[in-house]
Amino acid sequence: MEKLGIKIMRSPANSKYVKRLNRMRIINIIKENELISRQQLAEVTGLTPPAITGIIRELIDTGFVKEVGLGESQGGRRPVTLQFNCLAGYVIGIEITSQEITIALADLKNVPIDIQRIKVDMKNPDVAVQELINTIKKVILHEDHQSKRFLGIGIAFPGMLNTHEGTVKRAVNLGKKWNGFPLKTVLTQEFNIPVFIETNSKVAALGEKWFGGGTNCENLIYINMGEGISAGIIMGESIVQGSQGYAGQIGHTVMIEQGALCNCGNRGCLETICGIPAILRKVTAELPFLANEDALQQRFAIHNEIQINDILEVALQEDSYARDVLRQTSRYVGLAISHMINLYNPDAVFIGGKMSIVAEIFIEEFRNVIATHTFSEVGDATPILISKLGIDSGVIGACALALKKLLKSPNSNIFEDGVDNVEQK
Structure with a gap:
């Protein structure tokens, strides 16, 4: 498990940050190893058994980890094995082009599903963004998704971006009306969950790395x-x-x-x-x-x-x-x-x-x-x-972007409540 490149911090100035970091990295160890025990986690991370127990209790309480039976005995009692629960949350991925919105849904581990394409003229953001909001709402409010917890939205956008602010700097194929548009802010305020925006080719590369031929x-x-x-x-x-x-x-x-x-x-x-x-x-x-x-x-x-x-x-x-x-x-x-x-x-x-x-x-x-x-x-x-992702690489990459931000960053708010339902406005 050391080959995963996961390092656990043990002597911090900021204990809250370190706890968050350790919790996030333990999630990724469990996610990458399918089945693992608390004892094995302690051995790999160097954290004390009580620290591991506390973190695992939180992960089980929030639904991200589940106990799935007993492992092999190493001379004592058989250990309880843990598994990452990829259905604990979902992300929405979106690719924007000048005449189309492509939207997909992904759990926390698997290739995105339910990919849909909607013809929309995206050149006027004042009109197009409302269409985008309506499209996202239809996915969240669909009867098959009523019980799902949505944790984030990833956007693949065709232009130059300030990704930290989530603003469009220049979108030559969409037009000058998009220049300076605060897309991240608008969507975050509407859905109250994290929104991550990146250029389409970059998220497509990420999608290829996570789900395609580049693993x-x-x-x-x-x-x-x-x-x-x-x-x-x-x-x-x-x-x-x-x-x-x-x-x-x-x-x-x-x-x-x-x-x-x-x-x-x-x-x-x-x-x-x-x-x-x-x-x-x-x-x-x-x-x-x-x-x-x-x-x-x-x-x-x-x-x-x-x-x-x-x-x-x-x-x-x-x-x-x-x-x-x-x-x-x-x-x-x-x-x-x-x-x-x-x-x-x-x-x-x-x-x-x-x-x-x-x-x-x-x-x-x-x-x-x-x-x-x-x-x-x-x-x-x-x-x-x-x-291998074909014409869906952008929207699959948008899902991968959201998953990477939620599952790999110690600043992730993945443990906070996602969107359980959205009211029609």
């Missing part, structure tokens, strides 16, 4: 390919933030000097070539030149518009125009990934986001570019993998 990776990079393109970086089990919390903005790496104007104000950014809006603009401009029998041309004739899902679905066809478009853009993303590999030397790179459903189209091109733009010792040793 055995200490260092990983997650590339979010969606409306925008960004990276979540985990090094040494921690999310790389940068001095202002803005690390990972690879979508605004300039790829073409004096290229197309980007929402950020610069020209030739990666997003102006490979983001979903850029792909839609390119396809719409080139549709008049396609043959009538082209699959996208036929869809346009029926619906008088082309959506990204049309492009992704048609791209699954060999030798289609849609596939060619995606392949053309993939080289630029491959270059950005090459830079990330050279800079961070990760165990693996995961490709996720809305366009991950056709990531097989990109992977070979990515690998080809990486082979010629990285040190061979690094590039050859770095697998490029498709996220």
Whole structure:
């Protein structure tokens, strides 16, 4: 259990803080070890049996730990074994994009469930946030959730954030009305439970680490390919933030000097070539030149518009125009990934986001570019993998964010009452 990296503080200046820290870390020892006795906890932590007994009594009283039978005798009475109760509380995870809210529910240990998508225009926060509040209330008030205790809300947001304050600094794909919006404060006041906000690619990286293909990776990079393109970086089990919390903005790496104007104000950014809006603009401009029998041309004739899902679905066809478009853009993303590999030397790179459903189209091109733009010792040793979480990586990561904040921080208020019910307003 020492390999879990858990240290117990025993000589504090602040006894209340240390008690909280010890209690939180004991929860994680129990959570990671499935079944364990009080005696084993005392041996691992160095805490006295009375201290362990007191902490376990609190954890049982609050429902986070339960006694589940007797362990093997070590020469005396058989010890009572303890187990983490993952159903003692729940978190809500939310991913926000310009036209959609995705929401999921998770217990304290398992992969999130009940993932729902709601079409909402999120560009005007004065209207959109009320829709977000209503969506959260519907989940909490659902008849299947009446007995659940909700402990926190995690938000995956597409923009630059002050995560401590929970305010939006800049959201180039949502619009200027979001600048300075105090999203955390608004939601905390509405639901009276902790709200945690982080950029979508960072929480997606965390989701990949907790629930996806990165569970055995200490260092990983997650590339979010969606409306925008960004990276979540985990090094040494921690999310790389940068001095202002803005690390990972690879979508605004300039790829073409004096290229197309980007929402950020610069020209030739990666997003102006490979983001979903850029792909839609390119396809719409080139549709008049396609043959009538082209699959996208036929869809346009029926619906008088082309959506990204049309492009992704048609791209699954060999030798289609849609596939060619995606392949053309993939080289630029491959270059950005090459830079990330050279800079961070990760165990693996995961490709996720809305366009991950056709990531097989990109992977070979990515690998080809990486082979010629990285040190061979690094590039050859770095697998490029498709996220196991697919298009749900952001919302699953939002659940992981809330769980990490609640279960890993000594300042967590997880032992306080969560939301048992919410009144309609």
